[in-house]
Structure formats: structure tokens, C-alpha cells
Amino acid sequence: MKTSMKLTAAGGALVLGATAAIPAWTSRQVDEQLHAWAQIPAHQSDAQLRNLQHHAGFLSSSGSAELVLRSRCSADAEEQTGMVVQVNYQVSHLPRLAGVNAFEWQVKPQGEAAQAFKALFGTENALTGQGHVTWSRQVQSNISLPAMSLAQGGGSIEASPSRGALMVGDKRVAFSWQIDDAQLRSSDVVAKLEGMNFSMDLDNWQRGTGDAAFKVRSISTREATLEGLSIESRTQERDGRLDSVVRNHLDRLQAGKQELKNLAFDVAMKGMHADSVEKLTKLFSQSCSVERMTQAERQTMRDAVRTLLSQGMSLQIEKLKGESAQGSLEGDFTVSLKPSQQGGAIQMAELLTSSGHVSLRGDLASPDLRQMATAMGWGQVQQDSLASSFQYERGQLKVLDRVIDATAVQKMLALADTVILAVLEDRVPEVLAAQKDSAPQDEMEAEEAISTEPESEAPDEPTESEAAQDDANEAPDRSV
Numbered sequence: 001m002k003t004s005m006k007l008t009a010a011g012g013a014l015v016l017g018a019t020a021a022i023p024a025w026t027s028r029q030v031d032e033q034l035h036a037w038a039q040i041p042a043h044q045s046d047a048q049l050r051n052l053q054h055h056a057g058f059l060s061s062s063g064s065a066e067l068v069l070r071s072r073c074s075a076d077a078e079e080q081t082g083m084v085v086q087v088n089y090q091v092s093h094l095p096r097l098a099g100v101n102a103f104e105w106q107v108k109p110q111g112e113a114a115q116a117f118k119a120l121f122g123t124e125n126a127l128t129g130q131g132h133v134t135w136s137r138q139v140q141s142n143i144s145l146p147a148m149s150l151a152q153g154g155g156s157i158e159a160s161p162s163r164g165a166l167m168v169g170d171k172r173v174a175f176s177w178q179i180d181d182a183q184l185r186s187s188d189v190v191a192k193l194e195g196m197n198f199s200m201d202l203d204n205w206q207r208g209t210g211d212a213a214f215k216v217r218s219i220s221t222r223e224a225t226l227e228g229l230s231i232e233s234r235t236q237e238r239d240g241r242l243d244s245v246v247r248n249h250l251d252r253l254q255a256g257k258q259e260l261k262n263l264a265f266d267v268a269m270k271g272m273h274a275d276s277v278e279k280l281t282k283l284f285s286q287s288c289s290v291e292r293m294t295q296a297e298r299q300t301m302r303d304a305v306r307t308l309l310s311q312g313m314s315l316q317i318e319k320l321k322g323e324s325a326q327g328s329l330e331g332d333f334t335v336s337l338k339p340s341q342q343g344g345a346i347q348m349a350e351l352l353t354s355s356g357h358v359s360l361r362g363d364l365a366s367p368d369l370r371q372m373a374t375a376m377g378w379g380q381v382q383q384d385s386l387a388s389s390f391q392y393e394r395g396q397l398k399v400l401d402r403v404i405d406a407t408a409v410q411k412m413l414a415l416a417d418t419v420i421l422a423v424l425e426d427r428v429p430e431v432l433a434a435q436k437d438s439a440p441q442d443e444m445e446a447e448e449a450i451s452t453e454p455e456s457e458a459p460d461e462p463t464e465s466e467a468a469q470d471d472a473n474e475a476p477d478r479s480v
Contacts, residue, residue, distance in 0.1 A: 022100065028056075030056070030061055030091055035054070038050065046082075048070075049067055049068075062090045066085070066086060067085050067087050069082050069085065073288035085113075086109075086110055088108070089105040100134075103130070104129070104130050105129055105130075105131075119152075120149075121148060126145055128143075139166075139167065139168045143165065147160055148182075154187060158182065159179060160181050164178065172201075172203050172205070173205045175199070176197075180195065191220070193216060194219075199212065208244075209235045209237050210234075214229075214230075225253070225255075227251045228249070228250060229251075231248050233247070241273065241311075243268070243269075246268075247264075260322050260323065261322070264322070265319070266319040270313065270314050271314055272313045273308050280308075309420070312340070315334070327362025331356065332357060334355050336354070348413035348417050349394075353393045354393075357389035358388055360387075361384060361385045362384055365385055389401075
């Protein structure tokens, strides 16, 4: 009995000790993470933390900081300077089922943005949120904004309270935002939006894999009404390749007396080499542009582009369709780049294949269009419909299964080969260089022509030879 009591007491002491140690550990983690963020140089991040005033405690911590939100890659000076907001926060270090920390935060814009924010939302502390840090060290928080209302200069903007959520992990980033209704009215623009939802959940933001969606129940303007707008994308990785699909759908579009229904446009990019895409994403994120890359970074970029092209990929319009009261449209389109040797030459005419078809029915296949398509040999007419298809492979182009001259296509692909090769060799393509070299000469010749042009004066009396020539011009035409 005594042994059992001792074991129970020892177990209780161990649990109590571990429970007491968690707040101390999490407090230290929060302190280290915030100070590490504040040490990131301004040129390396679009969200800079500065003037951090953190007060660490055992059970809770609090503090404030300035958060600078900007676009460091933008050429606009104002966007590079960014917007400054004051962030106040409180953190509880008591462990709970949801995670190790719970926190609350408030954001207050600074400078001119503070006045605009207050005029729009009625308060300077409108942006608030609550969240927690999960046991897997993911940061989750909800976000809320009050209603917007502003009338100024003969125009107005109004919106219902909106809400969202944010999750940030090691590689995962998720964000969502919802607003029930909003409207903008002015002498130039009238727009009303209902039921807007945006969501994004990337399981690996560096590779861009995950889902995103933008949906609106209805949008009404002075000229048109849209209902059931949906744009959804999904990017997945399979065997080191990325497949990305964007699906666009619109239930109804009303513009004047014209009405379209069930509009769909699905685009897919498949088979992209995942490692090369990630390398290019990191390079452009760090340097912002090719002009800002170091020599070593430019070489890495060229290697990644060469690998991306040599591994092959395809672009597909998987679905293209729409309906009207008098007709319909259907079609699809595919362009594929076959894999090639890593060090081999790029030959688009041999590696590129393409195919597609389109079908028009009803009023969309007008009599004039059907007659022109038939006369040119690229359309097939059946009653009230018009259909066409094409296929290109290994230099041969077929339209409606009939071989036609592909010289123009081959020249275009040969030009693409030249440009790609120049990019991979880090030089300006000859075609662009020739245009660049000739431009100053053309400008110089134009300036000389202008400078040497005689000043306009009153016309002199015509000489005898000029008068004779004028008489000859006025005479009736005759053979010589």
C-alpha cells in the first residue's frame, strides 16, 4: 500500500513538474522567435518587425512592435516604403488541448493610413484576432473586421463585417476570408457584391502545392450581372512532377439583352519538374528579377530552366464551353513539350505537339462564319453547327485531318529555339539585339530628317518649267 502511494505521489509530482515546465519553455520560445524575426534585414522580407518591446513572463507575456508591410520587389517608391502598423499582443503560456500558447492581438495603422482606416471603419483598432500555437508548432488565428462605411466626394462604399483565418507552419500556409455583401457607388462606377469567399491552403508554399478558391454568389454593375462565379485551383506533386489545374465557372452572365449560361474554362499545366520550379521560385523571391541576380544565381536559373524544358510538360485547355438562348460553344486545346536530352539542343519543331477542336452551334455559328470556314477549308458544317479541329506533330500540321502548309508554324518555332538558346547561354537573342541596335540609328535618321527639313515659307512664284509640268499633269491621260 505504501509503495502504491509512493508511486502515485511520484507520478503526480512528475506530471506537475512537466506541467510547470511547459509555460517556462513556451515563454522562452515566444521570446526567441519574436527577437529572431526582428533581426531579419529589411531587404530580405516584405513583413519587417521593428521596435520590438517584448515583456516575457512565466504564465503570460505581452508586448508591442511596429510591423512594416511593403513590396520590396516593386519599382514604386511608395510600395517599397510600405505601410507601418502598430501591433499589440498578449500571450498566455498555460497549456491546453488546442496547443501550447493562446494569444490575442490588435493592429493600429500609423501615419496617413490611420486617418483613412478610422474614416472607413470608425476606429483605429478595427483589425483584431485571437489564436493559438498548436502542439505541432503551427500558428493559427482568426481575423475580424467591423462593417465599412464611407461617403465622400459624391461616392460611397459600404460593406458588412468580414472575417477570416490564418495558419502558418513550417511549409504550410492557409488563409481564408469571407464577406457577405459590399457595394460601391459613384458617378463612374456602380457595383454590388454578395457572398464573397476566398480560401487558400498550401501544404508546401515553396513548391506551390495545395488548393485555392475564389467564389462570389453575385456581382451586379450598371452594365451586367454575374451569378455563381467560381475560380478554383489545385496543384499536386506526383513522382517529382507538378500538375496544376485552374477551373473557372460562371453560372450566368446577363449583359443587356444578351444572356450566357454555364460558362466553363479549365486550364491545366501538367508534368512540370518540381525541383526546377522550386529553384526558380526561390531565386525570383530572393532577387526579385533577373537584373538583380548574381552571376552564380543566373547560372542556377539557367540550369533550372534547361532542366524544366528538357523534362517536358503540357498545357491543356481541358474544357471550354458556354450556352446562350440561341447557341452553344464547346472546345479543348493541348500543347505538349516532349522530354529531351539534358544537354541537347532545343528543337521545338520536333518536340512540340499540339491538338484541339472547337464546335459552335446555333446563332454562334452564323451563316457568314460557316460560309467563310467552308471556303477556307478549316471548318466543317453540319446543319446549324460549325466544327473544326487541328493537330501538329513533327513539323506536320493537319486541319480536319487534311495536311496543310506548316511553314509559318515552323518559322515561329525556330525563332523560339533561338530565343531559348540565347537565354540559356545568358546573352541577348540576335533578333532582339538587331532591333535594339537599329533603334538608335532609326531615331538618329529621323532627328536628322526633322532638323534638315526647310522651314515653311510662303510659296514662291512657279518657274516656267514648273508651270509647264503642272499643265502636263492637268492634261488628259495619254499613252507614251
